[in-house]
Amino acid sequence: MRRNVPLVPLTPREQLRAGRLPLRLSQLMVGLVLYGVAMGMLVRSTLGLDPWDVFHDGVQKLTGLSFGTVVILTGVAVLAFWVPLRQWPGVGTVANTVVIGLATDATLALLTAPESLLWRWVLLLGGIVVNGAAGAIYIGSQLGPGPRDGLMTGLAQRTGLSIRLVRTSLELTVLAAGWLLGGVVGLGTVLYALLIGPTIQFFLPLVTVDISERAEQLRAQRRGSALESEGEGEDGVGPGPSQEAPGHGEGPARVDDVVDEEDRPACCGQR
Template identity: 35%
Template sequence: MKQFLIRFLRLILGLFLYSLGIVVTMNAHIGYAPWDAFHVGLGKATGMSIGTASIITGLVIGIIAIVLGEKLGLGTILNMVLIGVFLDMIMAFHIIPVLNNMFLGIIMLVAGLFIIALASYFYIGSAFGAGPRDSLMVALTRKTGLPIGVCRGSIELIAALVGWILGGMLGIGTVISAMVIGFCVQTTFKLLKFDATAVNHETLDATFKMVISIKKELFNRKEVTENQVNSPR
């Protein structure tokens, strides 16, 4: 039970840091990352918040991934919902300043990418399942037989273009995000001695069985304690 709780807290921390990293990169104000451009563009086109746009996008992509044969985990579900919730919460408090300087914006953008890399360490390390966008990438790779880099790049390109058409901001930050995020993730994982490929992700049904098992364990402990208290001395 303790191990499960630690993993769950690690997942929540990872999702919060991921949202924080997104806001930092956006507020660098030199161009959004592809999916951020899509979420902002969708928000502008529909009048919904960026967080809500992220949630709806995640749900739609998650459904597509399921149809394509991918199994979802608790982390996938919470990724769909909590990143959007945390995004709106962080932006509502205005704790991250919006910059209007190219040089400082680049520094802030890279800092945000490292925050996202650290978030990935916590989120992936919880082993509760990949996010919906990652699941779609894997599903397309399996279905098409194309290299995973091609599928990932194609998805990012489409997201960026649609986001730009809808009003999301593209710029030098978009290019930097695409080129530097891999370096940030690799460097962070290396420093923390973390091998993402060694993580065996838990499916949603396995997590559900684990929760049922923990509830039974807690019930049995409570019953034993009550018997000890009520037993005659």
């Protein structure tokens, strides 16, 4: 029977206070390192990359920087767009920006592109599976989304457009830009798009850390503080701002619901 663990919307501070922190931090780092390994495998397959990595590959060829350095710099640049969108990075967001790029460079330094087409396919398919598992592992730590996910959800909130439309538009934009810059587009790009959602959907319920009980206590405290602030405002003291987690609604989403609704959750696989 598959576990039904909720992905809980929390502010960055609440993420750190939601309990089981040593386990969640360890899981976060394992997931991010594996994600970088998967990216290195996909690059060495030379059979096509996912849209963001097509962009990273194109920028690398244009600038001469290492692939991992481009990943890190792109993450930092994307985070700058969080400010006008009123998104707040968590520990996982900051770690995501740095660790994946370093792990990718380390993998590329150790792994060479095989001449055999068979082994290139092994790298491609293995990279997609590892990528999906790694994405589920770090998302399941519930310590904040990656920079690109926050950009996507922030744009959806500010424009009123659906997550699906915003995500598709972003990925098509970076894919086109990367292709124009010389990034590798191939059959692997199509397979990644088709397989990454089901792969994450399979792994996410298995690895999500259950923090729902403590998270509900924190959310109740937040709502109570907001009500007190509103009451003070009515008494002439002045209203206080709501402390609802940026970009999230009131109730926790079940892992299966999140994945099934969008095929790949808003926080999944985008870094």
